[in-house]
Ligand SMILES: Nc1ncnc2c1ncn2[C@@H]1O[C@H](COP(=O)(O)OP(=O)(O)O)[C@@H](O)[C@H]1O
């Protein structure tokens with residue numbers, strides 16, 4: 001099997017003063033390359049914590065995690081930053097675009113931090129790739145607009161272009177339609193699924209919305225930091 | 232991320248918040264402007280004083296009565312009662328080309344103040360009794376007429392060479408006045424020459440002076456205890472290099488003539504160099520003082536920048552979290568904020584340099600309007616120093632905020648509201 005994500009007994013403990021909060025209490029599952037997976041569960045069940053761990057934004061307190069063939073549990077901060085840059089594309093609920101920058105500059109941002117010789121010190125190459133990504137999300141006519149000049153759906157498209165610009169192994173979307181009305185949310189979901197079909201990029205979506213979960217191949221359900229189903 | 236990119240992003244960020252950036256750099260602007268202006272004015276003053284010291288003559292030495300110590304304590308004649316006065320004979324001994332080969336010209340003089348009068352107009356002026364050599368030693372030039380010559384001296388003639396200011400004061404003009412008769416302390420004198428204006432000097436204005444033959448002044452206006460007593464002997468050395476030798480030769484001759492043992496001279500030899508050195512010591516203190524002001528203002532400016540950078544880091548916590556999520560390393564964030572703080576400070580420095588230059592230009596204009604010949608000088612050294620220093624201040628005071636930004640945990644930063 002071609003696993004893009006392999007976890008074994010992932011645990012995450014937050015220290016809140018005296019109290020220890022166990023956000024993940026031993027989570028083990030694998031995800032195949034190209035799979036579309038939804039992570040569901042009630043609020044506080046550990047979905048965001050899991051996503052932060054899978055996205056290499058945070059290290060697990062214990063357990064093993066192999067992302068696209070790389071053991072990442074013990075990497076230092078800068079190594080994690082590099083892994084995020086190369087392998088992970090994030091889509092956030094609140095878009096998280098730089099408000100002062102144009103769409104194309106926002107999309108280029110991951111490439112600016114790339115150590116790939118294709119982009120490092122090659123402003124033209126970065127721009128060309130960013131334009132491709134914006135075309136892929138259907139925003140070739142909005143490239144020089146700033147976020148304030150774009151609708152919510154368009155902003156999320158810019159964010160998706162930014163997520164795919166560096167050809168990541170996985171795209172992680174934390175409630176990507178949470179700030180959008182249902183019609184626009186459907187369009188965004190369709191875009192994510194289309195991108196998955198075209199490029200085969202693994203897609204992990206955290207969601208509350210059962211209609212979204214229905215469109216995915218698999219649903220991982222969390223409760224109180226444990227897998228309920230979907231492993 | 233490359234430095235060029237960091238520079239562009241910093242520029243965007245600074246220009247995206249112009250009012251705040253402007254207020255932030257105000258401290259640096261004012262500090263640098265003050266330093267540039269003060270250095271320029273100081274340089275201008277130095278140039279003008281050095282110039283006026285040079286303008287009193289070339290390779291010049293001054294011989295005064297009294298020991299060097301008494302010159303420093305109280306440079307007036309009363310404290311030197313026990314010292315032998317300098318005499319005309321001393322002066323001619325110094326002119327001996329065998330005993331003093333480094334001496335070119337010797338000019339003894341007596342000096343005092345007096346009232347000059349013309350057609351009912353009075354003015355107080357400096358009266359100097361001189362020999363013909365005086366004019367050469369002091370680099371004086373005539374706008375009309377002639378200097379005092381040997382004939383005037385021997386004949387104890389009632390002739391006077393006037394400085395232009397003295398002439399203006401009583402006659403309202405200083406040209407076409409040769410041959411006119413004026414009164415000095417009530418006695419009639421004929422004007423034989425008028426000097427070229429020299430501008431204010433460090434030793435009072437030569438322009439407000441009346442020069443008489445030494446013998447005339449001695450006999451009729453500036454009476455001294457002994458008939459051949461002089462107040463000061465001006466000596467010109469043969470060249471700039473021989474000034475120290477000339478000083479040695481003069482001291483040896485006078486020690487012999489006054490029979491004073493070494494170490495208890497009753498005369499003092501000053502060179503122009505001595506004056507310049509004294510002046511250099513004063514400007515040194517001034518420079519330290521200005522440096523202190525510069526340091527304090529840059530410190531205050533730097534703290535202002537640090538403060539705003541800390542605010543900026545807090546405001547942009549989410550942005551930092553996002554950049555880290557997208558792959559920015561510690562170093563990338565560090566460079567981003569350090570570039571921003573340095574650039575901010577550098578812009579302040581450049582504005583400060585321009586402002587300081589304008590201020591010193593204005594000071595120069597005001598001085599010119601008031602008739603002072605003094606040009607403030609903004610040196611490239613000062614500009615380079617201000618540029619480097621302001622950037623360094625931004626860099627230094629940016630370290631703490633930038634470090635704070637770079638140390639943010641991406642998860643925490645992204646959650647920040
Ligand atoms: N940084 C943190 N510090 C302390 N506790 C945290 C932190 N992040 C999450 N938690 C706790 O861990 C648990 C799981 O949170 P989270 O992963 O955000 O759940 P979800 O995204 O499913 O709502 C919750 O009890 C939450 O309070």
Ligand SMILES: [Mg+2]
Nearest residue numbers: 044047048049
């Ligand atoms: Mg959550």
